[in-house]
Amino acid sequence: MFHERSGYHFFSVGRIDVFVSMWYLILMAFIIFQPFGGGVEGGPQIAEGILYAAAVTVALLVHEFGHALVSRRQGLGPSILLHGFGGLCFHEPAETDGKDAIVVAAGPAAGFLLAVATYGVLQIPALQASMPLQTFLQGLLWVSLVWNAINVFLPIWPLDGGKLFHLLLRRGIDESDARDATLRASIATTLLAVFGLYALTGTFSLFITILAFFIVMSNWRALQSGQPLVRRRSDAGEPDDFQVDKIEEAEAALESGDFDEAYRLCHQLRSTGGRLTEEIRDEVWRILAISATEIGRCDEAKSYFERAPQTKEIQRAREKCEQNAAD
Numbered sequence: 001m002f003h004e005r006s007g008y009h010f011f012s013v014g015r016i017d018v019f020v021s022m023w024y025l026i027l028m029a030f031i032i033f034q035p036f037g038g039g040v041e042g043g044p045q046i047a048e049g050i051l052y053a054a055a056v057t058v059a060l061l062v063h064e065f066g067h068a069l070v071s072r073r074q075g076l077g078p079s080i081l082l083h084g085f086g087g088l089c090f091h092e093p094a095e096t097d098g099k100d101a102i103v104v105a106a107g108p109a110a111g112f113l114l115a116v117a118t119y120g121v122l123q124i125p126a127l128q129a130s131m132p133l134q135t136f137l138q139g140l141l142w143v144s145l146v147w148n149a150i151n152v153f154l155p156i157w158p159l160d161g162g163k164l165f166h167l168l169l170r171r172g173i174d175e176s177d178a179r180d181a182t183l184r185a186s187i188a189t190t191l192l193a194v195f196g197l198y199a200l201t202g203t204f205s206l207f208i209t210i211l212a213f214f215i216v217m218s219n220w221r222a223l224q225s226g227q228p229l230v231r232r233r234s235d236a237g238e239p240d241d242f243q244v245d246k247i248e249e250a251e252a253a254l255e256s257g258d259f260d261e262a263y264r265l266c267h268q269l270r271s272t273g274g275r276l277t278e279e280i281r282d283e284v285w286r287i288l289a290i291s292a293t294e295i296g297r298c299d300e301a302k303s304y305f306e307r308a309p310q311t312k313e314i315q316r317a318r319e320k321c322e323q324n325a326a327d
């Protein structure tokens, strides 16, 4: 849901393409016609809705262009999609966590700058005579403040706060632990924020409920899949000697039928091997899946079956575990 790239081409600025998904048009229709907000009186309220829709669009674009301009500077070929839950900036993975953090922070930073600028413009006396302009600017101020604050201060994945939280965790623990902690914190924060909001204000929002539902579901799926949350360009680089030695020892142990040793070496590699290349990581999951099956740790093996490259060998190990469970 969060990674569909499909959309209609909207416009391009400075080699950055902006796309709009059908869901964004539906969101705009909701804002303009306020089907649940009592917009029955027609005329003036629809005009107001159009101004709010324009304010939301400008606020989202400024936020996403914050990400896009910084990632373009890093040569990451960004593009932007406006979709049903806001905006997305697609780009190639940054080289390092530090550079990634700068790209992530640039969105909310641009959003808060917009809020400050809008507040300044609202103080100009000459502009206060125009009601439509006032409505637009106040909408812009409100949306840019609230949206950027939610985005950056709550550790919800895949919002910017969740991304920064994940990058922070990666400074201390390895990716698989950082990923699990990030996704669990994201689910907990989303549920707390939504129920907290409803409890405190006594209101109910269909939009927020649907948004929270999709966040929790996508977090849950990501947690089950075991895929890393970020990829680095350097992930494709050369593994270091320690990693190569350990994985070769583990392969030899597996080959000779010493499953305990193969299992032990892979866990050692995961806990002390630093950042693993994708290739070595896949090999670790494969060896763990087979060795855990052979030493009777089928419960543990289940998660490795999901993470390992799907081969006949893995399929056989999976069937063996299912057979054992059935017996």
Ligand SMILES: [Zn+2]
Residues within 6 Å of the ligand: 063, 064, 067, 107, 108, 151, 159, 160
């Ligand atoms: Zn963002």
